[in-house]
Amino acid sequence: MPDVAFVNGVFMPPADAMVSIDDRGFQFGDGIYEVLRTYRGQPFELEAHLARLDRSAAALDLIQPYSRAEWTKHLLEGIRRAAYPEAKIYIQLTRGVAPRDHAYAADLVPTVVMTVRELHSLSRSMQTDGVEAITIEDIRWGRCDIKSLNLLGNVFARQQAKRAQVFEAILVKAGSITEGAVSNVMVVRGGTIMTAPEGPTILSGVTRAVVLELARKAGLPVQECGITQTDLYGVDEVFLTGTTVEVLAVVRVDGKVIKDGRPGPITQRLAAGFTGLAG
Ligand code: PDD
Numbered sequence: 665m666p667d668v669a670f671v672n673g674v675f676m677p678p679a680d681a682m683v684s685i686d687d688r689g690f691q692f693g694d695g696i697y698e699v700l701r702t703y704r705g706q707p708f709e710l711e712a713h714l715a716r717l718d719r720s721a722a723a724l725d726l727i728q729p730y731s732r733a734e735w736t737k738h739l740l741e742g743i744r745r746a747a748y749p750e751a752k753i754y755i756q757l758t759r760g761v762a763p764r765d766h767a768y769a770a771d772l773v774p775t776v777v778m779t780v781r782e783l784h785s786l787s788r789s790m791q792t793d794g795v796e797a798i799t800i801e802d803i804r805w806g807r808c809d810i811k812s813l814n815l816l817g818n819v820f821a822r823q824q825a826k827r828a829q830v831f832e833a834i835l836v837k838a839g840s841i842t843e844g845a846v847s848n849v850m851v852v853r854g855g856t857i858m859t860a861p862e863g864p865t866i867l868s869g870v871t872r873a874v875v876l877e878l879a880r881k882a883g884l885p886v887q888e889c890g891i892t893q894t895d896l897y898g899v900d901e902v903f904l905t906g907t908t909v910e911v912l913a914v915v916r917v918d919g920k921v922i923k924d925g926r927p928g929p930i931t932q933r934l935a936a937g938f939t940g941l942a943g
Contacts, residue, residue: 668746670738670778675745678779687775688768689758693814695775696720698755699907700870701783703942705749707739708907712870717755720811726759727774738778746780752908754779756813786909791935794913794927795831797902799893800824802835802842802865809864821845832904834917837865840890847906848872849914851891851899852930858899861888871905871938878937884930901928903935910942911935 669681688694698720700713707713714732721728730738735755743751760772785791804817821833822845833845842860843849848869850859857879862868879886896902902914902922911934913927922928927935 665747665782666745667782668742668780670742670776670780672776673738675742678781681777681779683758683775683777684761686761686763687758688760688762688772689756689775689813691764692766693812694724694768695756695758695813696724696726696811697757697813698753698811700753700755701907702743702749702751702753705743705747705751707743707753708942709870709874710736710739712873716811716868716870717757719809721757723807723810724759724812726757727772729757729774729776742778742780746782748780748782750783750785751780752783754781758813783908786912790831790912792927794915794931795904796916797832797834797844797904797914798825798828798830798918799834799836799841799896802837804835807864808842808866809862809868811867818845830916831912832909832914834896834914836893839892839894841893841896842866843869844904844906847904847909847912849891850875850903850905851896852901852903852928853895853899855930856885856887857930857934858887858889858891860890869905871907871910874941875905875911875934875938878934878941879930882933882937897922899923901931903927903931911938 669678671681698717756777758775760774825833835842843866897920904912913931915925
């Protein structure tokens with residue numbers, strides 16, 4: 665079962681996939697991306713990911729080369745060729761190739777890259793026992809709702825987490841939690857699920873939306889509101905949501921144990937509900 669690449673309409677092995685050094689994605693990070701996954705060979709929340717790709721493209725005045733139907737066709741073909749039961753699909757769309765100049769011409773031809781690779785799930789122990797996180801200052805730009813290729817703030821945060829030997833970095837802007845370096849962050853306090861509201865400071869996570877809907881359907885109270893860094897240490901539960909993390913309990917933040925240090929009941933209920941939907 666091979667990893668598959670797709671560049672500007674052509675499928676090929678990843679080793680043969682090339683883009684120009686004059687591509688604005690390389691020169692300026694002038695582009696966007698999406699990450700989605702399959703469960704048993706089927707893409708999960710495909711429409712929501714393609715809708716977000718459209719929103720990101722529109723926000724950056726990028727030309728969308730394919731309709732949703734065309735994207736779907738290419739994605740399904742990539743999934744079929746790779747034939748992994750659990751695959752991770754990475755789509756990248758840049759403004760295209762041009763002589764280096766910050767400003768751009770309106771008629772550039774966008775570059776499209778897609779890869780389909782095997783997805784390795786998180787370890788069983790991480791899923792059952794939860795993970796640790798640290799908080800770090802959110803130094804990213806003012807449009808984190810756009811899934812842009814400019815990920816230096818996230819790279820920096822994730823590296824700090826790696827150095828601290830914890831799983832995730834929880835980002836804090838002006839004293840409030842925004843999201844994780846590669847995930848959205850939710851907490852439970854007094855039975856209410858709380859998470860940062862949608863807007864320019866967070867990525868509108870596809871998993872976030874699925875989990876909030878699960879919670880609302882289960883009659884669990886949800887509040888999309890600010891959570892301060894100091895509140896975080898005293899909440900009953902903390903968990904992450906995301907395509908790669910699914911629903912993942914955080915049991916220790918900055919070395920402080922959350923509640924009894926075990927994944928909490930609401931996190932477990934939502935994780936089970938999510939697995940029922942997806943996995
Ligand atoms: N990351 N917030 C950030 C900053 C993210 O990078 C991600 C996902 C999420 C969760 O979004 P979703 O539920 O749609 O996956 C939130 C992907 C997986 C990545 O960059 O690899």
